[in-house]
Amino acid sequence: MTFKTLMVAGTSAFALAACGGSETPSIEDAPTPPVEAEATSEAAELHPSLVDVAAADYSLEKTHAFMTVKVGHGGGISAYRISFTDFDGDLSFDPADPEAASLTFTINPLSVETNYPGDYKAGHADSAWESWNEDVARDAKWLNADAFPEITFVSTDITKTGDLTGTVTGDLTLLGVTKPVTLDVSYNGLANQPWFGERDIIGFDASTSIMRSEFGMAAAIPNISDAVDVEFSGEFLQDE
Amino acid sequence: MRKYAIIAGLMAATLPANANPTLEGVASGLYELEKTHAFLTWTVKHNGISGYTVNFTDFDADLVFDAETPANSQLAVSINPTALNTNYPNAEKKVEWEAELATDARFLNAGEFPTISFESTEVTQTGDFEGTVTGNLTFLGVSQPVTLDVSYGGVANPPWFGQRDVIGFTASTTINRSEFGNTSLGGVISDEVEIEFSGEFLQAEE
Numbered sequence: 319m320t321f322k323t324l325m326v327a328g329t330s331a332f333a334l335a336a337c338g339g340s341e342t343p344s345i346e347d348a349p350t351p352p353v354e355a356e357a358t359s360e361a362a363e364l365h366p367s368l369v370d371v372a373a374a375d376y377s378l379e380k381t382h383a384f385m386t387v388k389v390g391h392g393g394g395i396s397a398y399r400i401s402f403t404d405f406d407g408d409l410s411f412d413p414a415d416p417e418a419a420s421l422t423f424t425i426n427p428l429s430v431e432t433n434y435p436g437d438y439k440a441g442h443a444d445s446a447w448e449s450w451n452e453d454v455a456r457d458a459k460w461l462n463a464d465a466f467p468e469i470t471f472v473s474t475d476i477t478k479t480g481d482l483t484g485t486v487t488g489d490l491t492l493l494g495v496t497k498p499v500t501l502d503v504s505y506n507g508l509a510n511q512p513w514f515g516e517r518d519i520i521g522f523d524a525s526t527s528i529m530r531s532e533f534g535m536a537a538a539i540p541n542i543s544d545a546v547d548v549e550f551s552g553e554f555l556q557d558e
Numbered sequence: 559m560r561k562y563a564i565i566a567g568l569m570a571a572t573l574p575a576n577a578n579p580t581l582e583g584v585a586s587g588l589y590e591l592e593k594t595h596a597f598l599t600w601t602v603k604h605n606g607i608s609g610y611t612v613n614f615t616d617f618d619a620d621l622v623f624d625a626e627t628p629a630n631s632q633l634a635v636s637i638n639p640t641a642l643n644t645n646y647p648n649a650e651k652k653v654e655w656e657a658e659l660a661t662d663a664r665f666l667n668a669g670e671f672p673t674i675s676f677e678s679t680e681v682t683q684t685g686d687f688e689g690t691v692t693g694n695l696t697f698l699g700v701s702q703p704v705t706l707d708v709s710y711g712g713v714a715n716p717p718w719f720g721q722r723d724v725i726g727f728t729a730s731t732t733i734n735r736s737e738f739g740n741t742s743l744g745g746v747i748s749d750e751v752e753i754e755f756s757g758e759f760l761q762a763e764e
Contacts, residue, residue, distance in 0.1 A: 381647060381648075388756075390574040390575050390576065391726075392595070392712075392716070392758060393576055395712040395714050395724070395758060396574050396595055396726035396728070396756050397756035399599070403647060435593045435615065435616065507606055509607050522608070543575060553607060
């Protein structure tokens with residue numbers, strides 16, 4: 319939390335109290351230098367859960383961040399769930415102007431986790447790969463990670479759709495193909511942990527659905543769906 | 559038995575998405591979980607600002623399925639609480655964290671309660687392919703009724719299973735962990751635990 323946001327938060331709390339608090343201070347009690355009046359009018363438009371949030375650069379708090387993809391299996395009779403366990407994110411965020419934010423994600427495709435049970439090689443002796451995770455990560459018909467070692471998303475346009483919701487459109491680069499993708503995002507709030515001092519932690523959910531064939535991955539359609547649902551829930555920590 | 563060509567339909571945006579599930583021709587009888595296509599996760603809110611999702615990686619289920627009258631079906635699930643995947647992003651700490659989560663008395667306390675189980679008591683059909691499955695969930699030694707919202711996703715017949723049907727389902731519910739005596743870290747970790755399953759059941763061999 320910066321001094322500036324503390325000040326904005328303080329004046330905003332006053333503004334809220336002045337609107338409807340039970341112990342409304344009279345206007346004569348309030349210190350009203352012009353600079354604070356300006357801050358108040360700006361902060362008053364913020365949702366309460368955004369008021370104390372620092373405008374700053376944030377980085378993914380990797381111990382509280384989950385990225386999963388789901389595809390339909392067997393012609394859509396069940397959802398097959400895969401997690402990415404190594405990915406990073408950078409977020410530049412101003413609570414007063416969320417549409418000016420920028421977001422990037424970088425995902426290591428070698429980090430897929432399928433939670434395959436048992437001995438993969440026992441049932442797949444002909445596979446070129448040691449595990450199903452490795453097959454999904456490295457096989458040319460799947461994520462082909464040796465040729466394309468990063469999956470990236472770089473935001474290009476952010477639109478607020480509600481007080482705490484919005485869309486984040488950006489360029490997704492998967493298998494060397496770059497296409498625009500729009501994430502539906504919700505802001506979940508602010509936390510502060512003593513071990514992170516004054517640094518803010520903000521949480522988000524995001525989801526989208528892509529067609530993998532648009533990125534050149536067409537294997538096993540329709541037994542495995544072309545549509546891929548992508549889900550994120552996690553936290554971003556204000557940079558030091 | 560049905561053919562892929564019959565059930566493969568257009569995909570919608572939310573998965574799984576079999577556009578034309580059918581119960582016609584589906585065998586009634588005992589099905590067992592097809593463990594290579596089965597996912598069971600639980601999600602708690604962390605500090606109220608993000609969802610923390612953990613996979614159970616060792617669980618089994620038996621389904622006695624009545625395709626004519628799905629409400630007559632029965633489901634029994636058994637979960638090994640020591641088999642967790644938190645996807646914690648540091649390999650060494652991941653092992654420690656998952657062991658703590660599995661065995662610490664504040665969490666799943668698996669040394670004392672080595673199995674989490676669910677036994678259905680009542681199945682109600684609420685739509686063509688939807689229903690609720692109420693049963694007794696035994697967790698931390700406490701049994702409480704829990705109701706799952708269930709969707710049937712359809713039938714598949716991969717050639718390597720011969721004539722045996724494979725049927726898919728999704729199921730979800732939300733429990734309050736405090737009702738099972740687990741209240742640790744109440745201010746940080748939500749009481750509500752969202753549980754999600756998606757997976758397939760394979761017709762048992764005669």
